[in-house]
Amino acid sequence: MSNGSYNNGSLDQQFAGMGINENRSNNRGPPSRYVPPHMRNSAGGNDNGGASTGWSDWNNGSGGNDRPRNGGYQRGGGWNSSYSDYGRGGGQNRSNFYERGSYGGGGGGGYRNNYRQHDNDRGYQRRDDSHGYWKDGVHHVGNRNPRTEKDLFGSAEDVDRQHTGINFEKYDDIPVEASGDGCPEPVTTFTNPPLDNHLISNIELARYAIPTPVQKYSIPIVGAGRDLMACAQTGSGKTGGFLFPVLSELFLKGPLPVADDPHAGYRGRKAHPTVLILAPTRELVSQIFEEAKKFAYRSWVRPAVVYGGADIGAQLRQIDRGCDLLVATPGRLVDLIERARISLANIQYLVLDEADRMLDMGFEPQIRRIVEKEDMTSVQDRVTLMFSATFPRDIQYLARDFLKDYIFLSVGRVGSTSENITQKVEYVEDADKRSVLLDILHSTEVSGLTLVFVETKRMADALSDFLLCNNFPATAIHGDRTQRERERALDSFRTGRTPIMVATAVAARGLDIANVSHVISYDLPTDIDDYVHRIGRTGRAGNTGLATAFFNRNNKNIVNDFVDILKEANQEVPGFLESIARENRPGGRGGRGGYGGRGRGGGGFGGRDFRKYNNGNDYSYSRGGDNFNGGGYNNYPPLGGGRPSYAPRDVPMQYQNKTSWF
């Protein structure tokens, strides 16, 4: 094993090795809020009226409207691509404006391609002929580029990139439940058909051997143009679950012609992505983008990413270089739509990752705006995919607004269930938490990274400072840090430079960090789903992991759900937890706050399709948990009590002189 510290291609490389105390020199002051006046000036309304609807029915015949067909897209037969070709100068150095030309664009309108500056800008940009293109209905795959391949795919020895090949023999044991009308049969291999050959070659480069369960189902479901709500633990391959089938379809079908937009204006370019992927945090969006780059390699598809807190100018330039598959956080996307730099009129695939979060109270208005109030394709004319590890029933209900006749998929975790995560619960009073945390860090056999979750940003800073003062190499990530600080923290954690990271909810979902061996819920969240997502940061790809939670009476609002979760995963339920749960659950399990009643549970994996358990009632569930406090006032053994306050101790050898973990 080499000392390969891997940097995810981020900007932070130059900061590597500045020592474990990177956290302490940060200016914690609030970021500057100054907004230049010209930035406030949005380009005004939506100017995409009218002209963009000339194409139709990319999906499997969603039926006979009489709009002009542009030659009609036929699945399998390859659609008429004469509008969507873009000329690649045969070795010529072409001038640098993108073509608005209507390639054989018959009659009115004229169709131009999405931006294709890549192949025109060789004159001043780094030469890279690994980009593919689409011409005359044929996918021309770009040349291989060893350097790009190393960047994208790493090498088989990279310790912190091992996603594949681990325990894949266990895939067959994983329970999968699909419901919905006419669910297609799952595939069992990455083969053609139904997958495109070029996609398969990229999958091979990424060293993925066989599809994970969620992929086995999502590939034919998306291939059939069906909508999907997939309840699958992260770590079960859900990113591939949407990227593989979507990219495969794109490779097979080529670009969609873009209706010429007479209102686009001299101001310039407006990107018309075909795929939009939305996710709730910047880091997650960035991670999805990195995956998208792998599987779009050498193809005609140009992935792009936009999120807040980063230079918007660079993002705009990136979009100008091509934007067929866009990964975005909601806020920045809305900004770019307002600036008339992105149109959603061409979206054929909409993906909501961490969909239950995207549709919860904080995000729903923004999502609704993007999906319903801008120019996005209607639900009938696009394929919509939602993925999450948890899907509360009320969120499923909400989600129906964005889906049509969807398949519901419920998939367990690689390694049969989440049993490969050992969950421990300790009774710890708030005042004792620091001391207990130190005890754990001193005593636990350390072989990987430790992620400590707290509920507030202030606590994240305070706790990481505390750990640093006690000579533990720690960093912190939360939403009040600058994006650069966040990326540095994550990178320094990922590479093991600071093998302890204190985090708020920002890091609870979706992040794929190899070698996280211990997740500590220093504070428990108020929503048990958040807990489920947190512990999913460990035990990934079939590895085992440990999750420790500090529980005290302040957390009794989730005690019922918590006990249900533990039992579901065949975990030990400590006596004090049972007692508090009993006290909190008069009348036994039927309580409406029970986890089983939240559209999850069932076979001990995944979630439940609320359509099947609804008794014909459309919507009867309300989210508030039960508030029966019972009034009981028993004394439970204060497990954390009586501990000595933290005395100076040497940190364990493993944490000393830490420069790199691997």
Place this chain on the structure above:
DNA sequence: AAAAAAC
């Protein structure tokens, strides 16, 4: 009550 997400 907090966190996240645009400037």
